[in-house]
């Protein structure tokens with residue numbers, strides 16, 4: 001069975017002191033479950049990865065980056081490669097988070113290159129997909145998510161795709177306080193799993209973890225996690241508060 005997975009995306013928040021203290025509070029509050037009955041990852045800003053890595057080094061909580069670049073090294077000012085992320089202790093990297101797609105302008109093609117580069121460099125990608133509110137209102141959710149998955153995973157064989165975690169994050173629910181209902185989340189997660197079964201096979205579809213993200217909070221986490229195809233949560237705002245994030249981790253167990 002798929003082990004639940006809860007990842008915290010700190011976005012462009014915290015500072016060096018807050019990031020280490022937040023990591024330490026999350027470690028001490030989740031000792032009995034993290035890495036055992038639930039996988040947990042923290043994704044701080046790039047500049048605090050190393051400090052958080054040191055804090056996490058004796059824990060079972062994994063480190064993740066919020067982004068990754070497509071190339072392994074060279075003249076790419078400002079970018080960070082998979083080998084650099086590995087060097088500072090990262091296990092995961094978010095790829096195609098909606099803020100990068102819609103604020104920075106990342107395309108499906110670029111996201112696919114990032115997913116591919118992550119896997120080649122030994123980093124496990126968390127591929128984020130999700131529709132805008134206008135697309136949901138125009139009944140385009142299936143079409144948008146199908147395109148993002150097809151293009152995001154293009155060129156990956158079975159072995160490579162088994163390194164991927166998927167995250168369904170409806171853009172209208174991210175940072176807005178509007179959460180998808182458990183039924184809305186389940187509907188899209190089931191569609192994604194079915195799509196993976198069609199592109200690859202049913203064994204892979206059964207194995208791949210699909211996280212939900214979008215205003216996940218302590219009071220809605222358990223209901224979301226109860227859905228059969230929701231395998232965990234990608235948490236933004238609530239991951240910045242240790243008590244809230246710990247309550248979400250516990251709801252996932």
Ligand code: PEP
Pocket residue numbers: 009011169173174175176177213214215216234235236237238
């Ligand atoms: C996210 O950043 O991936 C996210 C889901 O944010 P929030 O929980 O704040 O909606």
